[in-house]
Amino acid sequence: MTLNELLACYPTLTLLQRAHMTIRWLVCPLRRIALYVPQKGVIVDLGCGHGLFSLFLARSAPTRAVIGMELDQEKLKLAQTLNQRNLRFIAGDIARQDDLPLAQVMTIIDVFYLVPYEAQERLLELCRQRLAPDGIILLKEMAEAPRWKVWLNWLEETLAVRVLGITESTEKHFYFRPRAEWVALFEKLGFTVEVIPMDKGYYHPHVVFVATLNHK
C-alpha cells in the first residue's frame, strides 16, 4: 500500500494536512514498525495524530480492529472522516486515562516524549492490565544517541510543539528516556522487551521497543 493510496482514503485534506502526513511518512519508518503488529486482534493506537498509522494497520489486515485515541480535536476530527470498516477513533488524553479498551496490542508512536514520566508509568501499567495474556506494547521512541540526531530531533520538536504549535501538548517539557531506562521499566512491569534500532537512513534516532507481556 502506498502513501498516496492512504491519503486518498481521506475525503478531504488541506495542503497542510497532506504535507504534514507526507513528511511524517517519509521521516519515520512507520511501514517497518507495522511489521511488528500481529495480523489480527484489537490494536489500540495511543496518540494517533491524523490516524495515518492506524489507517495503515487497518487497511493492511482486515482481521485487525484498530482504535485510535487522540487528544488534539482537529486531528481527531480529520481521522474520524475516514470510512474504514475495522477502524474507529476516540478522544482521549493518555496522560489522564484510567480506562482503555481490551486489546492485543497497544501502539505508542512518538507520543511519550509529551507525557510526564509518572503518567508514562501509570499508562504502561494500565496497558498491562488491559492487554490479552500474550499482548504487546509497541513503543516507538527516540534513542539517546547519536548526539547529532538527538539535537536535531530536539530542535525539530521545539519548533513543532513550542513555536509552530503543529503538535499538541499539555506539557511545558519533553520527557525522553535512555533506552536502558525503558527496558528496566518494561521489565519491572512484567514484560520481556526487544530493542530494535531503526535510525539507519533516517536523521532521527528512531528506536522501537517490542514489549511482550510475560504469562500471568
Ligand SMILES: C[S@@+](CC[C@H](N)C(=O)[O-])C[C@H]1O[C@@H](n2cnc3c(N)ncnc32)[C@H](O)[C@@H]1O
Ligand atoms: C508526533 S505526533 C505522533 C502521531 C502518530 N502517533 C504518528 O506516529 O504519526 C504526537 C501525537 O500525540 C498527541 N498527544 C500528545 N499528548 C497527548 C496526550 N496526552 N494524549 C493523547 N494524545 C496526545 C499529539 O496531539 C500528536 O498527535
